[in-house]
Amino acid sequence: MSGPQRTLRRTPRGRDVPARARRPSRRRRRTTAVVALAAAAWVAVLSVQAALHDFPRGVLLLGCGALVAAGAWEGVLRRGWGRVAGLVVAGAALAGGVLLLVDEGYLRTLLLLGLGAVVWHAAARSAFRPDVELPAAERPRRPVLVVNPRSGDGRATRVGLAEAARDRGIDVRELRPGEDLAALVRTAVDAGADAVGMAGGDGSQAVVAALAADAGLPYACIPAGTRNHFAVDLGVDRSDVVGALDALVDGRERVVDLAEVNGRVFVNNVSLGVYAEAVAREGYRAAKVRTLLDAVPRSLGEQGGSRDLSWTTPGGRTMRGAAVILVGNNQYRLGGAAGAGTRPALDQGLLGVTVVDPPDRRARPRRRPWRQWETPGFRVDATLPVPVGIDGEAAVLEPPVTFRVRPAALRVRIAPQHPGASPSAIEPVGALAALRALARIAAGRDPRQLPSRSTPAARQPG
Numbered sequence: 080m081s082g083p084q085r086t087l088r089r090t091p092r093g094r095d096v097p098a099r100a101r102r103p104s105r106r107r108r109r110t111t112a113v114v115a116l117a118a119a120a121w122v123a124v125l126s127v128q129a130a131l132h133d134f135p136r137g138v139l140l141l142g143c144g145a146l147v148a149a150g151a152w153e154g155v156l157r158r159g160w161g162r163v164a165g166l167v168v169a170g171a172a173l174a175g176g177v178l179l180l181v182d183e184g185y186l187r188t189l190l191l192l193g194l195g196a197v198v199w200h201a202a203a204r205s206a207f208r209p210d211v212e213l214p215a216a217e218r219p220r221r222p223v224l225v226v227n228p229r230s231g232d233g234r235a236t237r238v239g240l241a242e243a244a245r246d247r248g249i250d251v252r253e254l255r256p257g258e259d260l261a262a263l264v265r266t267a268v269d270a271g272a273d274a275v276g277m278a279g280g281d282g283s284q285a286v287v288a289a290l291a292a293d294a295g296l297p298y299a300c301i302p303a304g305t306r307n308h309f310a311v312d313l314g315v316d317r318s319d320v321v322g323a324l325d326a327l328v329d330g331r332e333r334v335v336d337l338a339e340v341n342g343r344v345f346v347n348n349v350s351l352g353v354y355a356e357a358v359a360r361e362g363y364r365a366a367k368v369r370t371l372l373d374a375v376p377r378s379l380g381e382q383g384g385s386r387d388l389s390w391t392t393p394g395g396r397t398m399r400g401a402a403v404i405l406v407g408n409n410q411y412r413l414g415g416a417a418g419a420g421t422r423p424a425l426d427q428g429l430l431g432v433t434v435v436d437p438p439d440r441r442a443r444p445r446r447r448p449w450r451q452w453e454t455p456g457f458r459v460d461a462t463l464p465v466p467v468g469i470d471g472e473a474a475v476l477e478p479p480v481t482f483r484v485r486p487a488a489l490r491v492r493i494a495p496q497h498p499g500a501s502p503s504a505i506e507p508v509g510a511l512a513a514l515r516a517l518a519r520i521a522a523g524r525d526p527r528q529l530p531s532r533s534t535p536a537a538r539q540p541g
Contacts, residue, residue, distance in 0.1 A: 125144065225267070226240060261290060276300070288346055298492065300326075326494045336427070406457055411431055
């Protein structure tokens with residue numbers, strides 16, 4: 080059996096379902112942060128002491144210690160291959176130090192150095208886990224789950240989601256081919272539903288979330304789609320589809336924003352430019368990368384839709400043309416940092432705007448190929464209808480394309496055993512920021528890396 084093992088409990092009908100996981104306490108997070116800081120100090124003192132005690136040979140050990148510490152720290156701050164590369168550097172530096180200095184009487188020091196780096200890495204990773212404590216909420220009496228059995232290549236059917244929901248006392252409504260999702264949800268609400276969940280992709284989640292917000296009902300995101308980006312940023316464990324149902328039974332509650340484009344609600348983002356034109360092309364779902372590359376020349380050409388777009392910077396400058404304009408329901412973290420591609424927060428009451436400029440050989444190269452800022456509203460003008468991707472689904476909108484945020488619009492229920500926060504909510508960007516975050520956690524303060532609420536113009540000059 081692959082994936083994490085979960086403790087099970089028995090329902091009245093005898094089915095096994097995930098039991099509530101024991102969430103890490105605030106005291107435990109503070110403890111791991113203190114241990115991480117102590118281990119970092121230990122590695123630094125040990126390396127400097129060895130260098131001063133036996134100069135100049137000890138300088139080699141100091142360099143080894145610096146590489147070990149840096150590699151272990153990169154393993155904390157990055158994900159995927161970046162994390163692997165950092166840990167490989169740390170291991171290689173330690174192994175090289177052993178080979179070079181074992182005959183110089185440094186073996187014990189090197190072993191202590193390696194132990195300190197391991198503790199430093201493990202404790203910091205534990206302190207930065209995105210588990211947060213959410214307030215308890217009243218248990219729904221008539222929860223309804225809408226299931227799209229075709230989402231995620233039939234993921235809901237494969238895991239027995241409908242049966243597991245009924246075992247929990249949840250009324251299940253299956254979305255049939257050709258049926259209107261909004262009408263199905265409205266019927267359930269009119270029949271007395273007091274909480275609504277959606278098992279499907281992000282496009283379906285947006286429809287149900289908007290209706291739940293309008294009705295003032297709690298909503299649960301069940302990650303039965305393909306990518307489940309909204310679930311990840313909400314703090315739902317997308318590998319635990321069945322366990323996510325506990326949100327409609329004894330879930331905890333958080334309040335998040337929604338966003339609109341030309342009056343249509345979206346939960347993740349709206350893209351204009353290269354990606355939007357690729358999404359609109361036939362065959363995109365079957366060959367996403369190839370279709371995206373094929374769309375680039377047309378989108379960036381003189382007749383491409385991207386050249387027709389105009390928008391205004393926070394500083395008041397009117398710009399024309401962009402390779403990509405991405406407008407998010409709150410801001411995305413980009414780059415190689417941990418949690419890249421996710422949103423640290425969904426409750427800041429601001430849109431996150433990211434603009435990738437088209438290639439221009441005459442322009443001076445930018446440090447990053449994009450610019451970002453936050454704003455409560457945004458507008459894109461054009462002379463032609465604008466192809467867009469709304470939560471990954473193709474659409475064409477009449478200009479102007481107008482965006483606005485709906486602060487604190489949606490009450491979301493999260494299963495008690497799930498994180499309750501985005502992967503980037505606690506993981507900081509940069510070494511100094513991470514050290515400050517560890518110190519803040521060790522002091523018992525809120526560990527979340529929430530974006531600042533400063534004015535948009537102050538965050539991105541025109």
